[in-house]
Amino acid sequence: MDFNKVKNVYFIGIGGIGMSALARYFKANNYNVAGYDRMPTLLTGELEKEGIEIHFEDDTKCIDDDYKNQVNTLIVYTPAIPAENKLLNFFKENLFSVKKRSEVLGILTHQRKGICVAGTHGKTTISTMIAHLLKQSKVDCSAFLGGVAQNYKTNLLLSEKSDYVVLEADEFDRSFLRLTPHLALISSTDADHLDIYGDDSSVKESFCEFAALVKSDGILLSKKEIELNFKVSKGVKHFTYSLEDKQADFYADNISLSKGIYQLDLKTPQQTIKGIKVGIPGLVNVENAVGACSVAYLSGATEQEIKNALPGFKGIRRRFDYRIKRDDLVLIDDYAHHPEEINATLRSVRALYPNKKITGVFQPHLFSRTKDFYKEFATSLNKLDELLILDIYPAREKPIKGVTSSMILDLIELPIKKLTAKKELLNEINDIKPEILLMMGAGDIDKEIDKITDALS
Template identity: 50%
Template sequence: MKSIENIKNVYFLGIGGIGMSALARYFKFTGRNVAGYDRTQTALTDALQEEGIDVHFEDDIKHIPGNWNPATTIAVYTPALPDDHEELAWFKSQPIGLFKRAKVLGLICNEKSGIGVAGTHGKTTTSTIVANILNKTEKGCGAFLGGISKNFKSNLLLPKADSPWIVAEADEFDRSFLHLNPQLALITSIDADHLDIYGEKEKIVESFEKYISQIKAGGKLVLKKGVELDTTKTSAEIYSYALQGDADFSALNLKLDEASGFYRFDLKTPDGIIANCKMNYPGLVNVENTVGASALAHFAGATANEIKAGIEDYQGVARRFDIRFKSEQKIYIDDYAHHPEELKAFITSVRALYPGKKMTGIFQPHLYSRTQDFAAEFATSLDLLDKTILLPLYPAREKPIPGVSSEIIFDKMMIDAKVMAEKEEAMELIKNDSNEIILTMGAGDIDRMVPGITQLLENK
């Protein structure tokens, strides 16, 4: 498929995924007929249905529209689908274009000046901040985001007709980001992850090096200080960013406003200092994400005032350092963290924000393979809490691995205040928990606990 201009009908297999749903919304808003399947009904699939998209939850070809012309129809699928999926098998047997989500995203983004945000963690927040800043500029931008932006109330920002920029989260899973050819690229981190796909960290690094080699001529690459890559494989101009210290972009005079819990800083750039940048979103890790995002916005032409406005106006992403409840006695924060390094960054950021307060964390491991590969590292990160409630593992797309469960993390933890619990038991434990801060962490279905915990704390 060279172009999407002649496509009139788009069917999604796994339409409820965060990346898939953004594409579904894009095609719907651009006048195409859109329908799709997902395994589970969620708030996101409910939203798609409210927007006029036909979504069903039974794997049965009878739900596939029969009146769509195959010549003007494509099907988009997620690699998370099982091999025996009935609808996927049907599309494979038909004269209908069948494409991975990443391929279709690349076709859309590569037609414009793409901004690709890659990294094993921090992608969603950083790309959303970039989009929020550029949305303040005269020509704006489009964006395909990996979470629901609280500013946009969506994971999709439609570009203006003359907007040259489109921001995309460049996902390393299944090497999806190799379908992107950005003009501006940023890498937040390269940690060992998705070893079920890559096998070893060296292969992950190779994939990131391939990604940066695809930056368009005259493009720019922004690397977080400390990320090690063979940058001879790209012709892009290379810049660095860091929270603080010696880098092309960094935060100077960083201060925490204890009354609000938010940071302010001066932003160092190669062209001078942007003074008195104020955040209205918490977390030291998010200051670092903001520095990286500001670097991309700077190279995309945003002025100092536009960068400051986008930083100050940023409201966050659902499930990213998401403060759900706050009183004098209790604070509850929900986060998508599902890798040991993400857990460490999140927990230490909360510690910096609320020094001296006791923390209870509820964590749901995600994937058998990730749990097996990083059990010791998960234990070390969870030991940073004062108390841990460990939920059963969420398998997602994987089949069980013998001997792998949440217990292999639990057994390696050193803190005494730890307990294994089902979700219902965890709710009971939270009712009587005396610690000032409660955290929920994970990428599975732990998000379904969030409204209940919030309501519990509000009632107390």
């Protein structure tokens, strides 16, 4: 596609984290940018402050006339948009250039050295860590991130001097198969998005297809514990990483925890980088740091650049995000929305606060995911001390008959467990008097977190 002929870019679903990064990219490159989303959020508010026009009605009358010119307007949409969306159908019926977000991202990055981070969980933290490490080194990079980096207050990083671009390679809708990685990292291949894939084997097959896309002079870095037979192109170097498995090419040694800060020695195929401090809490982030540091090392960052940069990494909005940190109360906000993500988050919280009561607030995300994994969700959430669960956040889906949060709650064995309406959530939390409050979910629970943080502060 020739972007020189494009003047206007209109986004359908502009409030999505990946869509907003693309919108910011086009705005930074002097295109006219506007878009639609279902409802206002913190992110859409930030985009509007940056000069991007957004409307929240699925009505073609809301589209500015500039964006109704087929010759110079590109339409970008997210596959999470429902098929009956009036705006999307208007542009398709009138023969506009209409492309999925992943297509545009693939086109924009095809001629550059893409560092593509894939995995059913971990990819946002790892990719943002990689971008930070490279930004703080002589290597530098651009980045389209799947979360808002606390260090930079944005999900888009730009560089005029580096050929590297860091991308989150999303497996939803098989989007990551449109990318051409120079370096690909695969952090996990657990079953997810079964509404798209059908079964676990199809999920794993798609990750094998993704690995095969690495350019012939590139690198594949996969987590050692993933038991898949990745077949790569001739000339591709394949390395593995692990938290502690000494059979991996990159692994952590001498892990220690002091005052909430983890330290490790990173074993590489050539050397040991000693005394690396991880700037964000949680054992899960030690594993993420091993993956990110390995990529930075393979991309040319020096030992000292890695050691200097990682302690200053402040994390990502809504990823193990401390909102309150007092002796009498800790509130952690986390995006965990898959059973394995909940397991990883809880292991991290338990390691940091072994003698504290952990109260969880969880909002299930998608009817289909709840139907597929309600037993696994119950097993994970049973590791809490107390649980408040909200109704399912539907996102792009219509309700599935019989699928509710009670499917999970009925299997929970905790002494305090309750299905709670959002309007009653603060009262329920005050009644429980939590010591560690862990709020988890990928829906609109972030709006409740802001209210609760203000109230409890």
